[in-house]
Amino acid sequence: MYLTREEERMLSGELGELYSKALRVLVKLGEALGAEKLVKVSWAHVSGISYTTIGDAGLELMEEFSNVRTLTKSTCNPAGIDVDKWMILGVREDYYMKQMRILRSLTKMGVETTLTCTPYLLYTPKTGEHIAWGESSAVLFANSVYSARSNREGGPSSLFSAITGRTPYYGLHIDDNRTPTAKVVVDCRVDDPSDIGVLGYLIGEVLGSGVPLIENLPLVSVDALKLFCAGMGCSSSIGLTLIKGVTPEARRIADVESYDEKIVVTNEDIKEVYERLSDCILDNEEFSIFLGCPHLSMSEAWNLINRALSYKPLHKVYLAVEPETYKSLKERNLVEKLLERNVVLLNGTCLVVSPLKDMNTTSLVTDSAKAAHYIRSLHKIPVTLAKRSDCIKLAFKGG
Amino acid sequence: MSIFLRGRGLVEGLALGEAIVVDKPISFLGDVDPRTGEIVGLNGRFRGTKVTGKILVFPHSKGSTVGSYVIYELSRRKLAPLAMVVRKAEPIIIVGCVLAGIPLIDNVTPDPLANIRSGDNVRVDAYRGIVEVLVDE
Numbered sequence: 213m214y215l216t217r218e219e220e221r222m223l224s225g226e227l228g229e230l231y232s233k234a235l236r237v238l239v240k241l242g243e244a245l246g247a248e249k250l251v252k253v254s255w256a257h258v259s260g261i262s263y264t265t266i267g268d269a270g271l272e273l274m275e276e277f278s279n280v281r282t283l284t285k286s287t288c289n290p291a292g293i294d295v296d297k298w299m300i301l302g303v304r305e306d307y308y309m310k311q312m313r314i315l316r317s318l319t320k321m322g323v324e325t326t327l328t329c330t331p332y333l334l335y336t337p338k339t340g341e342h343i344a345w346g347e348s349s350a351v352l353f354a355n356s357v358y359s360a361r362s363n364r365e366g367g368p369s370s371l372f373s374a375i376t377g378r379t380p381y382y383g384l385h386i387d388d389n390r391t392p393t394a395k396v397v398v399d400c401r402v403d404d405p406s407d408i409g410v411l412g413y414l415i416g417e418v419l420g421s422g423v424p425l426i427e428n429l430p431l432v433s434v435d436a437l438k439l440f441c442a443g444m445g446c447s448s449s450i451g452l453t454l455i456k457g458v459t460p461e462a463r464r465i466a467d468v469e470s471y472d473e474k475i476v477v478t479n480e481d482i483k484e485v486y487e488r489l490s491d492c493i494l495d496n497e498e499f500s501i502f503l504g505c506p507h508l509s510m511s512e513a514w515n516l517i518n519r520a521l522s523y524k525p526l527h528k529v530y531l532a533v534e535p536e537t538y539k540s541l542k543e544r545n546l547v548e549k550l551l552e553r554n555v556v557l558l559n560g561t562c563l564v565v566s567p568l569k570d571m572n573t574t575s576l577v578t579d580s581a582k583a584a585h586y587i588r589s590l591h592k593i594p595v596t597l598a599k600r601s602d603c604i605k606l607a608f609k610g611g
Numbered sequence: 612m613s614i615f616l617r618g619r620g621l622v623e624g625l626a627l628g629e630a631i632v633v634d635k636p637i638s639f640l641g642d643v644d645p646r647t648g649e650i651v652g653l654n655g656r657f658r659g660t661k662v663t664g665k666i667l668v669f670p671h672s673k674g675s676t677v678g679s680y681v682i683y684e685l686s687r688r689k690l691a692p693l694a695m696v697v698r699k700a701e702p703i704i705i706v707g708c709v710l711a712g713i714p715l716i717d718n719v720t721p722d723p724l725a726n727i728r729s730g731d732n733v734r735v736d737a738y739r740g741i742v743e744v745l746v747d748e
Contacts, residue, residue: 236709237705237710240706241702243621267680269645269680269681272684273680273683273710368680
């Protein structure tokens with residue numbers, strides 16, 4: 213692989229053993245994947261920072277690498293717990309201590325502890341910008357909504373890209389790999405944010421990989437696109453989907469091209485996914501409701517909080533937001549006010565990567581196809597996928 | 612007498628030891644216990660078998676990228692395999708083997724799973740991408 217002089221020096225250990233090791237990982241990955249060189253990245257988003265997912269193995273590695281400083285702007289994914297309210301949520305102290313050791317290591321390295329799966333709501337990726345992101349939903353969002361360039365990195369590779377400021381130049385960093393491989397015809401109604409999450413999940417499931425071109429995605433808000441990307445990211449290895457009217461580079465794509473594959477999505481298909489991702493738990497009195505996978509934007513959070521304050525909650529409700537949003541809501545004394553009404557505003561965490569058993573959460577209703585998919589497979593508890601409007605009706609009396 | 616298999620040396624190094632052949636993809640997160648080096652997943656077929664100090668031969672890895680950290684933790688606890696020989700290397704084991712300094716060879720022909728048996732003595736030269744199966748006379 214071709215390396216610049218600067219990269220050669222880093223690899224030879226001139227900046228220290230840890231930089232050398234981190235770069236060696238990326239060089240070897242690049243060689244195996246057929247990359248001709250490395251490319252500088254202006255932003256790394258580190259996934260895999262919850263103690264639930266990385267355990268002691270990941271914790272020890274983070275601590276070992278905490279003596280380096282990242283060479284590029286770096287953000288990170290949600291933690292395993294709400295570090296503000298872990299105690300009242302029933303999380304064990306030893307878990308909290310270990311999660312804090314991970315966060316301290318990241319801070320020491322210079323990774324901003326943004327603790328969110330929606331880093332694009334904090335800063336805006338630029339068209340054509342090379343970035344190295346973990347978190348499949350965020351990668352899809354950056355590539356498909358902003359035409360930034362990232363492959364789907366894993367936890368370790370995103371961490372080493374943060375440290376070295378580089379990533380192997382292959383895959384979605386290269387123009388030729390950003391052209392459509394399949395065409396999707398949307399022939400279904402989408403009238404709730406969760407529907408579009410299901411649509412993404414379904415397209416991902418059918419295609420599995422490649423670059424889908426979507427010509428007639430129903431007009432939805434940017435907030436709903438988060439759910440679309442999350443659904444698609446969790447059911448496939450797709451990192452970019454070209455959406456006409458959304459993706460900047462989709463403008464250049466002519467309609468006459470032929471595609472390997474063409475799929476049509478109907479109302480029936482959508483209904484089938486809802487059924488498949490749902491266990492029958494609505495008769496059970498004990499379920500909680502989880503909204504915020506991916507993290508709720510400020511406007512989504514406001515909307516839900518207003519309902520929570522106006523109508524009587526019938527079930528425990530978890531609303532997940534990133535720390536900046538949380539901070540401004542906390543300054544308005546809303547965190548306590550909501551808690552009194554059995555509504556938990558989760559700060560910089562996500563139930564998908566939380567110790568749910570300790571938190572006494574035994575069944576959940578959610579509006580996110582991704583959350584339904586993973587909470588079921590990772591935590592083995594019953595889950596129901598419902599429209600956001602239905603989640604609100606279940607949550608609040610008269611809501 | 613020996614059988615020679617050739618592949619691509621991805622993480623350099625030399626190793627000589629007993630092979631353990633696992634005919635299923637391994638998810639290091641979940642299938643291997645980083646505190647004991649034992650295989651705990653894979654439907655119980657290999658339960659109790661240790662990867663420690665062996666030449667680990669398997670098709671490819673799968674599952675969470677945290678698997679890389681598990682491989683690294685095995686090596687820090689001196690429980691890692693001596694080398695890995697796979698049909699196809701993907702990021703989880705590449706990252707794990709680089710961090711842990713475990714020699715890794717992929718794209719091996721003829722098929723390592725058909726030509727190496729558990730218990731065989733195997734010499735791995737991951738500088739040159741050579742796997743030598745030492746056969747008793």
